[in-house]
Amino acid sequence: MINRKSREEIKLMRHAGGVVALVHQAMKSAVKPGISTLELDEIAARVIKENKCTPTFLGYNGFPGCICTSINEEVVHGIPSKDRILKEGDIVSIDVGATYRGLVGDSAWTYPVGKISKEYEDLLKITELALFNGISKMREGNVLDDISGAVEDTALGRAENIPAELKNPDGTGKKYGIVRQYGGHGVGRNMHEDPFLFNYRVNNKTKLKNGYVIAIEPMINLGVDEVVVSTADDWCVSTVDNKASAHFEHTVAATEDGPLILTALE
Ligand code: MG
Ligand code: MG
Helix, strand or coil: CCCCCCCHHHHHHHHHHHHHHHHHHHHHHHHHCCEEEEHHHHHHHHHHHHHCEEEECCCHHHCCCCCCEEEEEEEEECCCCCCCCCCCCCCCEEEEEECCEEEEEEEEEEEECCCCCCCHHHHHHHHHHHHHHHHHCCCCCCCCHHHHHHHHHHHHCCCCCHHHHHEECCEEEEECCCCCCCCECCCCCCCEEEEEEECCCCCCCCCCCCCCCCEEEEEEECCCCCCEEEECCCCCCCCCCCCCCCCCCCEEEECEEEEEEECCCC
16 A cells, blocks of 8 residues: 655655755765775764664664665675775765654665766766656656656666767667666655555556655666675675666655655755
8 A cells, every 4th residue: 555645744754855865965975985885884874863863774674784885786785894995986876764753765876986987977877867757757647657667768778868978879778777676665654665666667557646755766787687685695686797787766755746856955
């Protein structure tokens, strides 16, 4: 069952999401060659606590960090560690949740570490565009598949607003891999609520209503779709071909005024 959030709940989620945005602001300036992912986790923990929120991820199904830090071919759920040091040319996906008075904001972003390759730059641009194309469909009267389809079309090079510089010489868009086993989700009093949102069309005709809040989160790969969970820690998800992956996520409410991003700076 999909919960509709009240105005008051959306206001509280906007506050939680604003703190998540502050964490991302801190991450953006902290991500540099030489920093460990554990140091990033410590910075995130401080920002969350200073703003009177609790870190949603910490202890969630036993997760040991306040953020997920997934480097290059890692897709999601990377565990912060003092031994994982970022290097020039890496990309790192940072996913963070904050809870304020029982309500959750959830957002992820992939950051370049120093100077990155053109191939990685394009992957980040396309995944961010896939997120915003998905967000534009978060309106009452649309169906869930409209969001999924907007993400899919962007990843497969079919969206109309793909910039010319990201296209092949023949004018077609590049095709990227789309992670299948993970996707977006309803969010509110729990981090993961109904509905599950695929990042590709599944013919889901569930109608969106004002008051629905969904974390829209494309995970797009340079290579194949397939991913695998680490047998070493049972958490970290990586691409099977070891090619890089990007992850951009916002918590978004459908409102009378259209899509409202709750995890932007207030
Ligand atoms: Mg997230
Ligand atoms: Mg999420």
